[in-house]
Amino acid sequence: MADLLTAEAVRDELGGLADWSGDPAGISRTVELGSFPAAIAVVDRVAAAAEELDHHPDIDIRWRTLTFRCVTHSAGGVTHRDFALARRIDDIVRSAR
Numbered sequence: 001m002a003d004l005l006t007a008e009a010v011r012d013e014l015g016g017l018a019d020w021s022g023d024p025a026g027i028s029r030t031v032e033l034g035s036f037p038a039a040i041a042v043v044d045r046v047a048a049a050a051e052e053l054d055h056h057p058d059i060d061i062r063w064r065t066l067t068f069r070c071v072t073h074s075a076g077g078v079t080h081r082d083f084a085l086a087r088r089i090d091d092i093v094r095s096a097r
């Protein structure tokens, strides 16, 4: 199982991800797309990436605004897997805009 990151390690990793914030309990990013279908298309692509990584974000959908939260449920906190998933989400969002 992946190891929990310390508060300091989470802070360090967040330093490299401009759009994400959080703490050892979870990291999150909110993004607004151009329309509801565009937002759902991003969710669909994130779903495919999550299956590939076998690691899944919590996703809040409000019209065209999405909030992604990454935490390793089985570990009870943030691990490197959450940062790998966050980077994939950033790639997908970047290519959708």
Ligand SMILES: C[C@H](O)[C@H](O)[C@H]1CNC2=NC(N)=NC(=O)C2=N1
Residues within 6 Å of the ligand: 054, 055, 056, 057, 070, 071, 072, 073, 074, 075
């Ligand atoms: C068996 C499988 O690896 C686990 O159920 C995975 C699936 N995706 C997961 N995603 C997240 N975010 N946390 C988990 O603990 C988790 N567990």
